[in-house]
Ligand code: HEC
């Protein structure tokens with residue numbers, strides 16, 4: 001009997017235990033308990049698209065087409081070399097493979113994927129933006145990324161995307177209005193002597209509002225595009241679907257090692273405390289006490305800085321630029337956000353783990369090159385937090401958890417890339 005079982009197992013045939021209990025897979029592997037099944041079911045299928053109350057054109061296909069063109073357009077940068085897609089490259093699941101992103105100059109953070117970003121209530125590792133459209137306007141004017149400015153963006157769109165723009169948002173400024181705008185101008189609250197800031201201050205209020213309105217529309221079109229980039233089901237989701245229907249072939253969808261990893265992930269590993277729900281993220285902010293990133297000077301305050309910035313952001317929920325009224329539930333969240341909350345110090349957003357095997361390196365500053373390194377970190381939690389304190393609930397993994405099992409499980413979260421027509425600028 002023993003010999004027979006071993007043979008069958010090594011041949012990969014014995015996928016379902018003899019008692020037939022749900023999720024029971026091998027004679028020496030306990031079946032999933034009802035509690036475990038509840039947790040597993042809560043992680044799949046991938047999240048559906050949440051509404052975007054601040055963006056009237058969030059689900060307008062023409063806006064998405066315009067947004068797609070903007071996303072791949074290097075003309076929206078000071079040196080003509082940088083597009084959103086430079087750092088969010090479709091073939092790398094919308095990341096760049098670098099520790100820290102480089103645009104016109106070096107940045108201090110790792111470029112996260114955009115697939116699934118539409119479901120995050122706060123954007124960036126520190127959550128300093130509260131909508132995807134407001135987020136998109138950040139890199140355009142960031143000196144290390146596109147290093148562009150809003151009047152230049154308006155001139156560029158008028159010259160290269162006018163028809164697509166006008167089909168969604170109506171007429172662009174007239175030729176005379178455009179001619180009266182400086183080539184390069186934008187607000188710079190921290191540097192009022194900068195030539196762009198002076199040019200901005202010299203414009204009329206009406207001109208500033210006209211330019212900012214077009215600029216905001218670009219963000220909203222980009223968001224409409226990004227909403228096409230939803231995470232698609234991977235092997236893990238097929239496993240969960242099979243468990244749900246009590247399909248005995250479930251055990252063939254994930255290997256025994258991958259199932260052991262899943263068991264640790266939802267059990268003694270404690271990963272689901274933060275990586276939960278269909279995105280495998282609580283969308284919260286936590287201080288893991290990560291090692292300093294090599295080559296980065298200073299400490300990163302993370303959420304405590306981001307929370308302060310989002311409350312004052314020019315484009316936050318409920319401003320004149322947002323299509324949501326200040327009383328929208330989405331805007332209420334901002335009112336109760338307290339940047340001084342001590343757990344925010346050094347905390348960063350829990351990333352979704354969907355497609356995580358495709359988005360190395362990891363963590364907000366690319367501290368880890370591989371999933372093995374990430375899991376090794378959780379195993380021992382070496383060192384202390386750079387700033388603030390490590391989340392009290394975090395404990396080194398128990399010795400019974402095998403790192404390779406967790407890594408194997410994380411690899412089952414990879415789904416296919418979004419529909420090919422969204423993966424390039426197209427015609
Ligand atoms: C120079 C590289 C670079 C360019 C260019 C760039 N990004 Fe990013 N992107 C990053 C980095 C780095 C982060 C994280 C920064 C942070 O948290 O401070 C990021 C974050 C994001 C996020 C947040 C994702 C999340 O889960 O919070 C989105 C969405 C995004 N970028 C979209 C865009 C769009 C749209 C553009 C073009 C308008 C763009 N990016 C241009 C590097 C880049």
Ligand code: HEC
Nearest residue numbers: 269270271273274286348349350351362363364374378391
């Ligand atoms: C206390 C909450 C918490 C727990 C528990 C937790 N994580 Fe995380 N995880 C995070 C946060 C926050 C980050 C991002 C940290 C950063 O960028 O500074 C992260 C990042 C990651 C990343 C890198 C993802 C990326 O795209 O960079 C992986 C992989 C990961 N966690 C896996 C796990 C596994 C496996 C476990 C269980 C052993 C686990 N996590 C437990 C909060 C948590």
